[in-house]
Amino acid sequence: MSITQNLSISFSSSSSPFLAPSTFNSRSQVSLPVKSVSICKCVATPQEVDTAYKTKVSRNENMGKLQAGYLFPEIARRRSAHLLKYPDAKIISLGIGDTTEPIPEVITSALAKKSHALSTIEGYSGYGAEQGEKPLRSALASTFYADLGIEDDDIFVSDGAKCDISRLQIVFGSNVKMAVQDPSYPAYVDSSVIMGQTGLYQKDVQKFANIEYMRCNPENGFFPDLSSISRPDIIFFCSPNNPTGAAATREQLIQLVQFAKDNGSIIVYDSAYAMYISGDNPRSIYEIPGAKEVAIETSSFSKYAGFTGVRLGWTVVPKQLLFSDGFPVAKDFNRIVCTCFNGASNISQAGGLACLSPEGLKAMQEVIGFYKENTSIIVETFDSLGFKVYGGKCAPYVWVHFPGQNSWDVFSEILEKTHVVTTPGSGFGPGGEGFVRVSAFGHRENILEACRRFKQLYK
Numbered sequence: 001m002s003i004t005q006n007l008s009i010s011f012s013s014s015s016s017p018f019l020a021p022s023t024f025n026s027r028s029q030v031s032l033p034v035k036s037v038s039i040c041k042c043v044a045t046p047q048e049v050d051t052a053y054k055t056k057v058s059r060n061e062n063m064g065k066l067q068a069g070y071l072f073p074e075i076a077r078r079r080s081a082h083l084l085k086y087p088d089a090k091i092i093s094l095g096i097g098d099t100t101e102p103i104p105e106v107i108t109s110a111l112a113k114k115s116h117a118l119s120t121i122e123g124y125s126g127y128g129a130e131q132g133e134k135p136l137r138s139a140l141a142s143t144f145y146a147d148l149g150i151e152d153d154d155i156f157v158s159d160g161a162k163c164d165i166s167r168l169q170i171v172f173g174s175n176v177k178m179a180v181q182d183p184s185y186p187a188y189v190d191s192s193v194i195m196g197q198t199g200l201y202q203k204d205v206q207k208f209a210n211i212e213y214m215r216c217n218p219e220n221g222f223f224p225d226l227s228s229i230s231r232p233d234i235i236f237f238c239s240p241n242n243p244t245g246a247a248a249t250r251e252q253l254i255q256l257v258q259f260a261k262d263n264g265s266i267i268v269y270d271s272a273y274a275m276y277i278s279g280d281n282p283r284s285i286y287e288i289p290g291a292k293e294v295a296i297e298t299s300s301f302s303k304y305a306g307f308t309g310v311r312l313g314w315t316v317v318p319k320q321l322l323f324s325d326g327f328p329v330a331k332d333f334n335r336i337v338c339t340c341f342n343g344a345s346n347i348s349q350a351g352g353l354a355c356l357s358p359e360g361l362k363a364m365q366e367v368i369g370f371y372k373e374n375t376s377i378i379v380e381t382f383d384s385l386g387f388k389v390y391g392g393k394c395a396p397y398v399w400v401h402f403p404g405q406n407s408w409d410v411f412s413e414i415l416e417k418t419h420v421v422t423t424p425g426s427g428f429g430p431g432g433e434g435f436v437r438v439s440a441f442g443h444r445e446n447i448l449e450a451c452r453r454f455k456q457l458y459k
């Protein structure tokens with residue numbers, strides 16, 4: 001039985017008032033059950049403080065260049081406003097992309113054990129190595145980079161990939177030109193703006209000056225036409241990509257590494273979703289010969305083990321990667337890590353080590369498998385409604401095409417009529433216009449319910 005068959009059974013066996021078939025019309029307001037099993041948490045919008053007093057400190061002009069809020073707080077703000085308007089709505093959040101399933105016990109028991117050990121003389125530890133504990137660095141090297149020539153000391157353990165993206169930007173400084181996939185995870189562009197690498201936001205094209213936006217769309221198989229890109233210093237490249245879900249092929253990554261070599265650029269390869277890959281797409285950029293001389297890789301336990309709150313990630317900076325004067329990039333990254341960071345939590349690191357045990361790896365695969373089933377449900381739903389749907393096979397995100405429509409309008413319509421939060425594609429760059437990202441992170445009943453609402457809205 002296919003997942004959608006399951007889905008329709010689950011629809012028809014529900015007694016939810018939402019199912020009332022009689023009056024629903026695809027453009028009308030969906031009536032919602034008042035009782036909720038999963039009311040979303042709302043992030044309070046900070047209140048403006050009304051004061052006449054001003055300091056003499058001028059605002060960092062780069063902060064002033066940023067657009068509105070960071071994408072996800074902006075979505076949370078709109079969701080809060082929606083809940084004020086419809087206090088009884090059962091909102092389902094498939095927007096921000098936060099994990100929902102419990103952390104497997106083989107991992108939490110290691111977290112608990114480490115935490116308890118901190119109450120003992122023998123088990124107590126304070127500051128650790130800024131670069132991470134040796135056994136974890138070694139387990140990361142042997143689990144993810146076996147036979148790829150990455151050594152334990154090339155790996156820097158961190159409190160997450162997003163934090164490392166910003167620390168890398170500090171290493172690069174303000175005098176570099178960045179290239180990003182368009183669309184892409186917004187932290188790359190925003191951290192670039194904050195560092196002063198860009199010019200002003202250009203409203204007409206919805207781009208910051210001095211960033212190369214590498215368009216990735218269905219027409220080019222979500223891989224940019226590198227021949228049209230002018231030389232960047234730093235290339236942020238995420239595969240599988242957030243938001244499109246596209247995983248680059250080996251041939252494409254060979255082209256990317258060659259492009260970086262030809263231009264003397266550095267790739268920052270974000271592999272935060274690599275474990276979602278099925279098939280033989282590379283899981284690490286270091287599978288490509290020569291990549292160690294041109295690429296950094298950053299990754300995370302967030303979407304593998306539900307560590308979005310626990311916080312643990314890592315970044316690989318191979319010794320072979322050198323600046324134009326021959327100075328190793330790893331040495332500067334190490335300097336920044338020692339200055340701006342005091343190492344990942346020792347409790348999180350114990351959890352990370354458990355993740356990489358044979359039982360932990362199996363448990364993570366099961367959680368990932370669960371989210372991938374959610375993805376299939378969402379893909380089948382939009383497919384059956386006649387939409388063009390991308391992603392979903394190697395990533396927990398489904399990228400749905402609404403040709404000719406403004407993606408914030410689609411986001412608003414879906415929220416207004418189904419109380420489901422998605423993410424507007426244009427929030428990831430101008431190349432995301434006309435798309436909406438639907439996240440597969442959710443409890444199964446919420447995914448099924450959201451898909452049922454989508455079916456009612458678009459039937």
Ligand SMILES: Cc1ncc(COP(=O)(O)O)c(C=O)c1O
Nearest residue numbers: 160161162185242272300302313
């Ligand atoms: C592509 C990508 N990189 C990095 C991150 C952040 O990961 P972390 O939780 O490790 O900071 C995310 C989170 O959504 C992501 O989508």
